[in-house]
Amino acid sequence: xxxxxxxxxxxxxxxxxxxxxxxxxxxxxxxxxxxxxxxxxxxxxxxxxxxxxxxxxxxxxxxxxxxxxxxxxxxxxxxxxxxxxxxxxxxxxxxxxxxxxxxxxxxxxxxxxxxxxxxxxxxxxxxxxxxxxxxxxxxxxxxxxxxxxxxxxxxxxxxxxxxxxxxxxxxxxxxxxxxxxxxxxxxxxxxxxxxxxxxxxxxxxxxxxxxxxxxxxxxxxxxxxxxxxxxxxxxxxxxxxxxxxxxxxxxxxxxxxxxxxxxxxxxxxxxxxxxxxxxxxxxxxxxxxxxxxxxxxxxxxxxxxxxxxxxxxxxxxxxxxxxxxx
Numbered sequence: 001x002x003x004x005x006x007x008x009x010x011x012x013x014x015x016x017x018x019x020x021x022x023x024x025x026x027x028x029x030x031x032x033x034x035x036x037x038x039x040x041x042x043x044x045x046x047x048x049x050x051x052x053x054x055x056x057x058x059x060x061x062x063x064x065x066x067x068x069x070x071x072x073x074x075x076x077x078x079x080x081x082x083x084x085x086x087x088x089x090x091x092x093x094x095x096x097x098x099x100x101x102x103x104x105x106x107x108x109x110x111x112x113x114x115x116x117x118x119x120x121x122x123x124x125x126x127x128x129x130x131x132x133x134x135x136x137x138x139x140x141x142x143x144x145x146x147x148x149x150x151x152x153x154x155x156x157x158x159x160x161x162x163x164x165x166x167x168x169x170x171x172x173x174x175x176x177x178x179x180x181x182x183x184x185x186x187x188x189x190x191x192x193x194x195x196x197x198x199x200x201x202x203x204x205x206x207x208x209x210x211x212x213x214x215x216x217x218x219x220x221x222x223x224x225x226x227x228x229x230x231x232x233x234x235x236x237x238x239x240x241x242x243x244x245x246x247x248x249x250x251x252x253x254x255x256x257x258x259x260x261x262x263x264x265x266x267x268x269x270x271x272x273x274x275x276x277x278x279x280x281x282x283x284x285x286x287x288x289x290x291x292x293x294x295x296x297x298x299x300x301x302x303x304x305x306x307x308x309x310x311x312x313x314x315x316x317x318x319x320x321x322x323x324x325x326x
Contacts, residue, residue, distance in 0.1 A: 009221060010060070012285045016294070018060055018217060019280060022052040022273050023298045025076040028085055031302050032075070032092055032106075036252060040310075041092050045106040046073040050215075050247035053272035054179050055080040057220025058147055058240075061228055062115070067133050067146045069126040070119035072107045073179075073246070077149055082114040085301060086308040095312035101323060102315050115144070123184075124157035126150060127176070131163045134174035134237075145231045146174045147224070153184020155198050164239065168205040173231035175224065176239045179214060181246040186258040199241035207237050214244030215272040218279075245270075 010018070029047045036045060048055070055076035059068065062081070070077040078088060083099070091098025092106055099109045110118030117133060120126065130148030137144045154160050155178060167174050178198050182189055195201070202209025208230070212223045220242060227238035245267040249256045256264075280286035 009225060014060075015280060015285055016290070018056050019273070019276055019286070019291075020294050020298065021056045021080055022217070022276065023294060024085065024301065025052045025055065025079050026273060027298050027302050028079060028088070028305075029075055031306065032089070033248075033252075035093070035306070041106075042094065043105055044251045044253065045092070046071075046251050047248040048073045048076040048246060050267065050271070051179055051181060051244045052076055053217040053220055053276070054177070054214045054242045054244055055149075057217045058149070058175075058177055058224045060221050061225040062145070062147065064115055065142075065144045066228070067115045067117050067130075067137075067144055069117050069130040069133070069146065069148045070109075071126060071149055071151060071154075071179075072119065072121045072123075073151065074107070074109065074119035074149070077119070078109050078111065078116055081111070081116045083109065083111040083116055086305040089305040089309040090312050093309045093312075094314060095309055096315050096319075097308070097312040101319070103323060117146075124150060124154035124159040127154065127157075127159045127163035130174050130176075131167050131172060134167065134172035134231075135170060137173055138170070143232070144173070145228050147177050147228075148174060149177050149179060151184060152178060152180040152182070152189045152198060153187070153192070154178070155201065156184075156192060161204075164202070164205045164207070164237070167237040168207050171234065171236040173234075174237045175227045175231060176237060177224070178239065178241045180241050180243050181214075182243075183246070183250070183259070185250045186254070188258070197241060199239055202239035205239075207239060209239045210241070212240060212242045214242030215270045215275060217272060217276045244272075 029049050035041045059080035068081050087099050091100055091109055094102040096102050107119055107121040110116055126148055130146045134146045197211050199209035199211045210223050213219050
């Protein structure tokens with residue numbers, strides 16, 4: 001875990017808030033997993049439990065005007081960028097108070113007011129959109145930076161290479177942030193690529209490629225901050241590869257037969273929340289008692305979100321053909 005030191009990028013209050021956000025993501029996903037098992041959430045979902053430091057670390061160095069584009073595994077990105085958990089919960093439960101009025105579900109949450117341009121269920125689908133958003137920023141001189149989250153499975157799609165190439169040629173203010181959780185669906189990254197690090201592919205497009213421990217929140221913030229400053233100063237894109245791990249399966253129907261329980265246990269010893277909590281306690285920024293208070297606040301926020309969602313109405317039949325393209 002990187003050291004905080006006297007020259008930390010963040011105040012003590014901000015550091016505690018980052019811990020709060022990681023715990024909020026964890027508890028939100030545990031709750032929606034429970035609601036899914038109870039039959040209250042339909043369809044499927046893709047949980048990012050174990051990956052909280054990538055979302056919080058990357059978004060911590062962005063302004064409200066900066067943009068993100070998310071993935072099918074996007075709950076953490078939404079929360080880290082400031083999206084409200086009550087409206088997220090309502091969306092997952094299919095209620096009109098959700099961000100997409102209950103019609104988008106888990107994979108299509110967007111919050112334009114917070115700079116969250118949304119997610120989609122297409123592997124690598126966000127990369128061209130992020131490149132376009134960055135082109136808009138540059139052509140209109142809007143000054144915002146775009147962070148595009150995607151998984152390791154996206155890096156063998158044509159959209160990945162096309163987007164990096166255009167962003168490099170046009171010198172666009174975009175950070176391509178690969179959350180390498182070791183598996184694209186049921187395929188190990190070791191079986192899908194013949195290179196050691198995805199970040200090595202940045203060299204093909206003449207842009208920096210950075211490798212970061214995706215479970216080390218401070219390391220993620222440091223590397224992302226450098227990439228954001230580079231983009232904001234007109235020096236173009238960066239490819240960041242954050243090595244992390246998803247504790248759950250690819251989706252709710254995944255029995256995880258392609259990996260061992262010993263491997264999962266080993267990665268859980270690198271829990272980003274525990275690592276950061278212990279770091280704050282070690283540097284006298286947090287106490288065990290204060291952490292228990294944070295846990296209680298998070299619990300209350302999640303309970304309130306569930307109550308809000310369950311008490312919200314479902315969309316009426318008269319809205320069947322509204323807010324849709326076809």
